[in-house]
Every structure is written in structure tokens, then in C-alpha cells.
Amino acid sequence: MQIEARSSAATAIAPGAGPDLPGMTEAVRRALGPALAEKIGLVLIAGPPGSGRAATLRALARCRPDAFAAGELGSRRVAEEALAAARGRLVLATLEAADSIGAVGRLTAMRIEPFSLAFALRLVLAQRLVRRLCQSCREPVQPGNAVTAPLGLDPGGVVYEAGGCAACGGSGYAGPAAAFEALPVDATIGRLIVCGGEEAAIAGHAFRSWPNLAATARTLAVTGQITALEALRLIKDAQRQ
Numbered sequence: 322m323q324i325e326a327r328s329s330a331a332t333a334i335a336p337g338a339g340p341d342l343p344g345m346t347e348a349v350r351r352a353l354g355p356a357l358a359e360k361i362g363l364v365l366i367a368g369p370p371g372s373g374r375a376a377t378l379r380a381l382a383r384c385r386p387d388a389f390a391a392g393e394l395g396s397r398r399v400a401e402e403a404l405a406a407a408r409g410r411l412v413l414a415t416l417e418a419a420d421s422i423g424a425v426g427r428l429t430a431m432r433i434e435p436f437s438l439a440f441a442l443r444l445v446l447a448q449r450l451v452r453r454l455c456q457s458c459r460e461p462v463q464p465g466n467a468v469t470a471p472l473g474l475d476p477g478g479v480v481y482e483a484g485g486c487a488a489c490g491g492s493g494y495a496g497p498a499a500a501f502e503a504l505p506v507d508a509t510i511g512r513l514i515v516c517g518g519e520e521a522a523i524a525g526h527a528f529r530s531w532p533n534l535a536a537t538a539r540t541l542a543v544t545g546q547i548t549a550l551e552a553l554r555l556i557k558d559a560q561r562q
């Protein structure tokens with residue numbers, strides 16, 4: 322199947338229309354669509370051990386049959402081979418890193434040539450596993466200030482807790498999901514990578530336009546896909562980076 326149009330890639334990852342990537346917000350989906358519609362370049366899926374990178378790689382490879390899935394970029398040699406392959410086709414790969422900015426830092430630390438990286442890299446998709454609330458029995462609650470403030474909720478705002486019903490076997494949860502952070506590599510980020518890849522500068526530019534992991538966690542909590550406690554855990558994790 323040929324890649325036909327940018328809109329088709331966006332549709333391919335819409336809920337119910339392609340591989341199931343639960344936990345992906347609309348903003349992340351918007352960033353992913355154009356990057357997958359490019360016929361040439363490298364899309365990286367980054368996350369710590371146990372974050373489900375391989376599952377996301379398989380899901381994305383299924384919706385872009387023309388793309389080449391390179392697997393884990395565990396060494397400089399493999400990373401250089403993936404970059405070379407990305408000169409002629411779309412390459413999907415995974416990398417162990419704390420977040421999307423950290424993935425760029427890891428490749429730079431492997432002494433990957435910055436110009437090659439900036440030229441090839443289209444998108445970094447960072448992810449963390451979360452527990453998805455069962456939508457049939459989740460229970461709305463009004464949390465206190467300790468929860469509303471870090472989540473950016475107005476006082477009186479609603480979040481959700483796990484309930485328990487026949488659909489979820491009484492657990493209150495409907496399986497794992499991933500919280501995503503997208504870093505589309507535009508011309509400015511490409512220049513920052515060539516200039517040394519200073520992490521604060523890349524984050525400062527990228528997350529003005531796109532949600533980072535903490536912002537995604539807030540959205541997932543406010544929309545009732547994960548509990549507030551799960552979101553706070555992700556936010557704390559992101560602040561530790």
C-alpha cells in the first residue's frame with residue numbers, strides 16, 4: 322500500500338480506524354499523522370524500560386506498510402544504519418530514553434553526526450504505560466487542592482476514580498494504555514540539534530506548540546481516561562527528568 326496523503330495517515334491512527342493506541346491525545350495524533358505521511362525520514366518511539374515501545378512500533382508499522390521497522394537503536398552502529406536507511410524510506414525505530422528530548426540527547430551521546438540526525442529525524446514519540454479506566458463504571462469525584470492545582474483544574478473540577486462492573490471484571494480498569502509526548506522535528510529543532518542539541522532549548526521551542534508528557538497526563542485525567550493519581554505520578558516523573 323502506498324502512502325497516499327497526509328490525511329490518510331492521520332485517519333489510520335484514529336480510534337477505531339487503525340491500530341489501537343489508547344491514551345493518544347488528539348494533539349499527539351495531529352503530530353504523528355504528518356510524520357508518518359512523509360516517505361523519507363526517521364520516527365523514533367522513546368521511553369524507559371517497560372513502557373511498551375515495541376508494541377507501539379508494531380502498531381505504527383501495521384498502519385504504514387511502506388515503512389521499515391528498525392527495532393531498538395541500542396548502539397551507535399545500529400543507529401547509523403537506521404539513519405542511512407532513512408535517506409530513502411520511512412524508518413520506524415525505538416530507543417530507551419526518559420522522554421522525547423532525552424532520546425535526542427541519547428543519540429547525540431552516541432556521537433551520531435548531528436547534521437545527519439537533524440536531516441533525518443521527523444518525530445520522536447515518547448511514552449509511558451498507564452492504567453486505562455473502565456469507561457462503563459468510572460466514578461466522578463471532586464478532588465481537593467492538592468490534586469486540582471498540579472492538574473491545572475479549576476476548584477470544583479471533576480476527575481475520575483476506578484469503580485467496578487461486569488465489563489471490567491470488577492477491577493475498574495480496562496487494560497493498559499500509553500501516555501504519549503510528541504516532538505515533531507521542525508526546522509528550528511533541526512538547527513538546535515545541529516548546534517549541539519541543548520535540551521532546555523529544544524524543550525522550550527517544542528512544548529510551546531505540543532503537549533509534553535505532563536500536559537498529556539493532565540488531559541488524560543481531565544477526560545477521565547486515567548485517574549488523577551496516575552496523572553500526578555506521570556507529572557512527578559516528568560519533573561524528575
Ligand SMILES: [Zn+2]
Pocket residue numbers: 455456457458459484485486487488489490491492493494
Ligand atoms: Zn467497569
